[in-house]
Amino acid sequence: MAVRTSSRDTAPPAGLSRAQLLELYRWMRLTRTLEERLVALYRQTKVVGGLFRSLGQEACAVGSAFALERRDVLSPLIRNLGSMLVKGAEPLEILRQYMAKGNSPTRGRELNIHFGDVVDRNFVGQISHLGDMVPVMAGVTLTFKMRNEPRVGLVYVGDGATSTGAFHEGINFAAVQRCPLVVVVENNGYAYSTPTNRQTAADRLVDKAAGYGVPGVRADGNDVLEVYRVTRAAVDNARAGGGVTLLELMTYRRKGHAEHDSQSYVPPGEIETWAATNDPVDRYVARLADEFGFDASELAAIDDEVRATVDAVTDEAESAPPCDGPDALRGVYADPGEMPVLWYRGEASSAVTAHERPVSWGTHDG
Amino acid sequence: MAEITFVEAIREGLLEEMERDPNVFCLGEDIGRYGGAFKATDGLLDRFGEGRVIDAPISEAAIVGAAAGAAHYGMRPVCEMQFIDFISCAYDMLTNYVATARYRAMLPCPIVVRGPSGGYVRGGPFHSQNPEAAFLHTPGLKIAYPSTAEDAKGMLKAAIRDDDPVLFFEHKYLYRRIKGTMPSGDHVVPLGKARVAREGRDLSIITYAATVWKALEAAEELERSDGLSVEVIDLRSLLPLDDDAIVATVRKTNRVLVVHEDTVTGGIAGEITARINELCFEWLDAPVRRVAAHDVPLPYAPPLEDFVLPQTSDIVRASRWLAAY
Ligand SMILES: Cc1ncc(C[n+]2csc(CCOP(=O)(O)OP(=O)(O)O)c2C)c(N)n1
Numbered sequence: 109m110a111v112r113t114s115s116r117d118t119a120p121p122a123g124l125s126r127a128q129l130l131e132l133y134r135w136m137r138l139t140r141t142l143e144e145r146l147v148a149l150y151r152q153t154k155v156v157g158g159l160f161r162s163l164g165q166e167a168c169a170v171g172s173a174f175a176l177e178r179r180d181v182l183s184p185l186i187r188n189l190g191s192m193l194v195k196g197a198e199p200l201e202i203l204r205q206y207m208a209k210g211n212s213p214t215r216g217r218e219l220n221i222h223f224g225d226v227v228d229r230n231f232v233g234q235i236s237h238l239g240d241m242v243p244v245m246a247g248v249t250l251t252f253k254m255r256n257e258p259r260v261g262l263v264y265v266g267d268g269a270t271s272t273g274a275f276h277e278g279i280n281f282a283a284v285q286r287c288p289l290v291v292v293v294e295n296n297g298y299a300y301s302t303p304t305n306r307q308t309a310a311d312r313l314v315d316k317a318a319g320y321g322v323p324g325v326r327a328d329g330n331d332v333l334e335v336y337r338v339t340r341a342a343v344d345n346a347r348a349g350g351g352v353t354l355l356e357l358m359t360y361r362r363k364g365h366a367e368h369d370s371q372s373y374v375p376p377g378e379i380e381t382w383a384a385t386n387d388p389v390d391r392y393v394a395r396l397a398d399e400f401g402f403d404a405s406e407l408a409a410i411d412d413e414v415r416a417t418v419d420a421v422t423d424e425a426e427s428a429p430p431c432d433g434p435d436a437l438r439g440v441y442a443d444p445g446e447m448p449v450l451w452y453r454g455e456a457s458s459a460v461t462a463h464e465r466p467v468s469w470g471t472h473d474g
Numbered sequence: 475m476a477e478i479t480f481v482e483a484i485r486e487g488l489l490e491e492m493e494r495d496p497n498v499f500c501l502g503e504d505i506g507r508y509g510g511a512f513k514a515t516d517g518l519l520d521r522f523g524e525g526r527v528i529d530a531p532i533s534e535a536a537i538v539g540a541a542a543g544a545a546h547y548g549m550r551p552v553c554e555m556q557f558i559d560f561i562s563c564a565y566d567m568l569t570n571y572v573a574t575a576r577y578r579a580m581l582p583c584p585i586v587v588r589g590p591s592g593g594y595v596r597g598g599p600f601h602s603q604n605p606e607a608a609f610l611h612t613p614g615l616k617i618a619y620p621s622t623a624e625d626a627k628g629m630l631k632a633a634i635r636d637d638d639p640v641l642f643f644e645h646k647y648l649y650r651r652i653k654g655t656m657p658s659g660d661h662v663v664p665l666g667k668a669r670v671a672r673e674g675r676d677l678s679i680i681t682y683a684a685t686v687w688k689a690l691e692a693a694e695e696l697e698r699s700d701g702l703s704v705e706v707i708d709l710r711s712l713l714p715l716d717d718d719a720i721v722a723t724v725r726k727t728n729r730v731l732v733v734h735e736d737t738v739t740g741g742i743a744g745e746i747t748a749r750i751n752e753l754c755f756e757w758l759d760a761p762v763r764r765v766a767a768h769d770v771p772l773p774y775a776p777p778l779e780d781f782v783l784p785q786t787s788d789i790v791r792a793s794r795w796l797a798a799y
Contacts, residue, residue, distance in 0.1 A: 156596050156774065216774060236598075237562070238532055269532060273533070273536075302529055302531070431777045436782045450738065
């Protein structure tokens with residue numbers, strides 16, 4: 109099938125209202141501000157474990173998730189905090205999760221944005237094993253097809269994750285079954301330290317679409333309206349029974365793989381160039397002003413509101429209680445709901461500490 | 475000689491083997507210029523070039539499968555799993571292809587698959603695993619899991635020279651916490667041989683990897699506070715298991731606690747207990763007991779991880795129970 113490269117000339121405000129244009133701005137601003145707050149908390153060692161930034165990639169997550177309806181399902185990756193927010197994840201949840209609080213969405217079992225909500229907000233939490241969510245989302249969307257529900261799924265993978273077997277098997281399966289699935293490859297140039305040209309010999313990841321027999325679209329991932337537009341088209345196509353689309357969103361990872369990574373492998377100047385000329389928030393601000401005539405004060409008001417929100421939830425998250433050790437035994441199975449305490453763990457093990465010998469015990473001592 | 479860390483010992487082992495044998499090469503994600511997620515391969519690219527220190531795509535099955543193919547034709551590949559948790563993606567290759575190659579087709583498969591394993595580091599469920607038990611049931615593989623820097627280097631060198639596939643687990647909690655002084659010369663520690671980490675008379679703790687250090691801590695405490703003389707056996711190799719060392723310690727102390735970090739059900743302690751039962755039941759004065767992790771996926775939050783994983787205090791308490799039996 110034909111691989112198209114989207115062109116900006118054809119990009120309208122994509123049928124978005126002025127309120128929606130501002131909403132997109134707010135999600136990007138919230139993503140960035142919340143992550144900046146996480147960096148501060150990380151430096152204060154209040155974040156447990158690693159911190160993964162999406163700096164410079166906010167438009168990919170926000171623009172694509174904005175193309176979904178509430179009933180649609182998405183599966184984010186570590187750098188798709190913005191998509192989680194759009195789908196209804198609360199900043200407070202994110203902070204609690206990163207800080208391993210007792211009332212975090214996973215009650216301390218999982219980290220960063222590894223959590224899900226299939227009841228209400230419709231996101232399926234990832235696991236670390238890259239590519240694994242593609243087959244899972246194939247199954248989610250297969251279900252929608254089987255039940256004739258007009259719902260669509262969207263799964264994010266990085267350029268690196270496209271090298272996994274799970275990615276290949278999942279997209280191939282979904283393509284064959286014509287599942288209503290959008291596969292977003294967020295091409296940010298690097299997988300940890302590995303540049304994309306060491307990940308694949310293909311010139312463009314979108315070219316792989318042809319191999320699966322599905323349409324592929326490559327777009328500017330730092331233009332939030334463009335991301336919205338191409339995702340919306342893929343979502344509409346999926347909802348109409350058109351099956352899988354592979355989207356390749358071109359962007360750039362301006363921070364290391366995680367906060368600890370010094371990015372020594374990045375050629376000098378590369379990060380600075382992207383920061384100066386291709387920041388998705390700056391670019392959108394410019395468009396909002398130049399093309400759509402928004403006043404700087406309207407955006408500043410959003411910035412203030414976002415900052416106030418993040419301040420408030422930071423205080424609340426910090427004061428949240430830590431996890432309670434024995435809670436670790438709950439929820440492995442639906443039934444029983446709690447695992448037994450092991451024999452050597454103190455008080456609860458009275459049954460074995462007693463360990464009575466039968467009367468006939470010990471043939472060799474009489 | 476200067477002390478070096480566990481992870482530096484791994485690096486030294488790799489470097490010396492690559493110098494010794496031109497067929498040895500490394501394959502893995504981010505191992506070249508970046509030097510590996512934990513810097514175990516730092517500097518090897520500069521020394522040996524891209525031809526022998528190969529940055530692979532994120533493709534664990536391909537990494538292991540390719541290593542096997544190369545090994546059939548005389549190469550000795552050392553594969554790095556960025557975290558050992560991701561070895562599950564290569565499980566099929568390892569258990570079905572690699573492990574059976576010699577037996578079914580006389581195909582030599584001298585590969586090493588190494589990587590950082592284990593918890594106590596707040597890594598959450600997918601960066602803390604101890605997958606050794608999943609592979610223990612696979613004849614054809616060997617499994618090494620050292621606890622000291624000296625063994626890390628010496629056993630890695632042995633693994634690379636071994637003519638069979640070796641899974642080489644490196645506990646990441648030990649990477650920078652544990653240091654050792656490397657013996658000079660060609661320091662090779664044979665696979666399949668356990669080590670007495672501490673001599674004792676009253677009770678044996680059989681363990682491996684990070685819990686060796688917890689067992690040693692517990693042994694000291696038990697000596698101080700209870701006057702107990704505790705022997706600690708560091709298995710070092712899990713496949714094959716060193717039955718002689720196990721039997722020798724049971725005969726000596728007559729009481730055994732098996733300790734590991736992995737979950738209790740289906741863990742290696744079950745196998746060890748069964749062997750003791752079969753080989754030296756008559757020497758036991760108490761039932762063999764196990765201290766291991768709760769049967770739950772490893773959680774992330776510190777209080778949960780601490781609760782789930784075995785701690786020194788657990789080993790102390792269980793040892794007292796055994797000694798009093
Ligand atoms: C199967 C598997 N192998 C290795 C890893 C370790 N790992 C975590 S993130 C990462 C790089 C991911 O790169 P990419 O998919 O491009 O996403 P990005 O981080 O660039 O957003 C690697 C190798 C993993 N999570 N899963």
